[in-house]
Amino acid sequence: MSNKVKDVDNHNGPSVLLGCPSLTAEAGRSKMCEGCPGQALCQSLGKTDPYQEGIDLRMNAITHKILVVSGKGGVGKSSVAATLSIALSQYFNQKSALLDLDICGPSATKLMSVIGEPVINTEYGWKPLLSPLGNVKVMSVGAIIQSDSCSITFRGPRKAQLIKQFLKDTFWGRLDYLICDTPPGTSDEHLTVISALKNTKPDGVIIVTTPQKVALKTIRKEVTFCQKMGIRILGIVENMSGYACPCCGVVSDIFNSNDGESLCKEYGLEFLGKIPLDQEFVRCCDLGDNVLNRDDNVVAKCFYEIAANLHNLLGST
DSSP: OOHHHHHHHOTTSOOTTTTOOTTSTTTTTSGGGTTOTTHHHHHHHTSOOTTHHHHHHHHTTEEEEEEEEOSSSSSOHHHHHHHHHHHHHHHHOOOEEEEEOOSSSOOHHHHTTOTTOOOEEETTEEEOEEOTTTTOEEEEGGGTSSOTTOOOOOOHHHHHHHHHHHHHHBOOOSEEEEEEEOOSSSSHHHHHHHHHHGGGOOOEEEEEEOSSHHHHHHHHHHHHHHHHHTOOEEEEEEEEEEEEOTTTOOEEOSSOTTHHHHHHHHHTOOEEEEEEEOHHHHHHHHHTOOGGGOTTOHHHHHHHHHHHHHHHHHOOO
């Protein structure tokens, strides 16, 4: 076994992965980079990025820039990101937009009811789609592919270029909130968007989890990733937290309850709120409908509380 593999497996000392210089001036040039398959990519990223000036210009017109992340897939991150963007607009009269950064698995067009709407290239840039759900602006690779069955097979550098194009070439205008829905994990898309936004001071990330132990275990990795990247964790949202009875609305715990809150206490993080499993919410997500229009719905009340907690945390604008 090589020394590098031993170092990675050694939990008592610093691992090679934690010492990766990918975000420093030594990226692709350090002795540690020798033999790494990503060395050429890191070397190219060390050069002046021709997109950066345009990204800074667009992003400086947006007050709050937030990433929604998750340690693993299947926790309902995209539905949380989409509904949160609607809640900020509908409940607090904020100009909101949703940017779908899940290049290989886009879902924003369906969740925001803009399937089939064309992205128009104007003299000011790509015109984002306007969702009928809260008048939220939307941009997603799902809006520029030919059909829902068309697969996206981009490698890392192509994904990075497209993400930067979304930030730079979309005519976002002045916004209060840009919610960025990222794919699961900690990979190219996350590194790209955090690096692209660094000059315009993104507010931070919201971590979405579910109460199962296996999901909470991956959240710890997400927390350490954010700490390593130097980006603020705004708080944790616990999705699928109990089951809301469709008859009486009473929420019953299915998994261990309060694990998300316990994790927040462990790391000193804000707990933004819980969202139970609810048949009406699932139906709305499938149909591209707005659950927030159901005043008596338990999920609508939860999203109001989460949006209020976030809005108060960042300060009203």
